[in-house]
Amino acid sequence: MDRLASMETFIRVVETGSFSGAARQLRVGQPAVSKTVAQLENYLGVKLLTRSTRGLTPTEAGLGYFERAKRAIEEADEAELAARGAGTGLKGRLRICAAVTFASIHLIPLLPKFLAQHPDLDLEVVLDDRQIDLVQEGIDVALRMGKLLDSALTARRIGRCKRLVLGTPGYFECAGTPATPADLSKHQAVVYLQGEGSVWSFQRDSSExxxxxxxxxxxxxxxxxxxxxxxxxxxxxxxxxxxTPELRSGAVCAVLSEWSLPPLDLWAVFPTGRAATAKARAFVDFFERSFNP
Structure with a gap:
């Protein structure tokens, strides 16, 4: 029995709450996961999981083993990284989550350089505009923008940018250019339902x-x-x-530039209750340096 592999399988079962969830993350069949946990329980001579119609929950012994096993896996990753030299030689799988458009414009173009630096590392990039459950989806690190809805998340701010009122020159030629925020009520807006909605708030000096x-x-x-x-x-x-590309080319332009909107923050977010892995930290360090040169 491979003890580290068995530990990792058990950790995934506890974090996802099911054999099937762990199997999806590990890319193996559910029977293999169940067999591994049974072998681990037999090896330790103790019951680690309670099985019921509501799912799987760790026993008292299982919870203690889970916490120690998780630290052991993380320390093993750290030891491997240190042996190869800090920041080099990463291997295995790194699962990243980011919003679709942001990833297409800003993340994906940087990945060839990161992969070239770490030839033994495989990346899985989950593209989703929603704030998905990082533990359930087996995400190592997510890039998220705006306010973080869960204050318990472990997060690090890695960027900030302006928000603007934008349109094409062709649109403004037909509809006119707004001179004040009040003028926007005469225009047609494309509303992003994950963003501000239909009420837009501006500030200029002490005026709102x-x-x-x-x-x-x-x-x-x-x-x-x-x-x-x-x-x-x-x-x-x-x-x-x-x-970004269209602002540079002039395909879109900003109006009402004398009025400001709340800025947008970019965060690197790590799964709750889990220390960031060496791979996740190395990726975030790389992305922050490359994205904010």
Whole structure:
């Protein structure tokens, strides 16, 4: 029996709450996971899991073993990294989560360099605009923007950018250019349902203004907002990150620049209750350096 592999399998079972969840993360069959846990219990001579119709829960002994086994796996990863030299020679699998549009524009283009630095490392990039459960999905690190909804998350801020009112020159030529926030009520807005919604709040010096915009088009994904704006459907509030190529080329332009919107923060988020792995930390360090040169 491979003790470290058995420990890792047991950890995944506890974190996902099922044999099937652990099997999906480990890419093996459910019977193999069940067999490994049974062998581990036999080896230790103690029952680690309580099985019921509601799922799997660790026994008192299982919970204690889980905490120590998790630390042992993390220390083994650290030992391997130290033996190879800090920041080099990562191996195994690293599972990253990021929003679709942000990853397409800013993350994916940087990955060839990271992979070249670590030829024994495999990456899995989960693209999802939603804030998924990192433990259930087996995510090592997520890149998230905006306010963090869960204060218990372990997070590190790695970037910040402006948010702007954006539209295409073609749209503004037809609809006119707003001179004040109040003018936005006369325009068609493309509303990102994961963002501000239909009420946009601005600030200039000590003045504040909130405007309820008209919107015949509301979109649940950032890529849809991009497509709609570029099709001249309307204007939108977006981060500089969402339209970086188009801002550079002039395909979109910002208006109301004398008014400010709350900035957007970028966070590296790690699963609750688990120390960040050496691989996850190395990736975040690389991305922060490359993204903010």
């Amino acid at each position: 203004a909130a405007v309820k915009v008209q919107s015949r088009l509301k979109v649940t994904a950032a890529e849809g907002v991009r497509a709609a704006v570029l099709a001249h459907v309307g204007l939108t509030i977006a981060s500089e990150w969402m339209f």
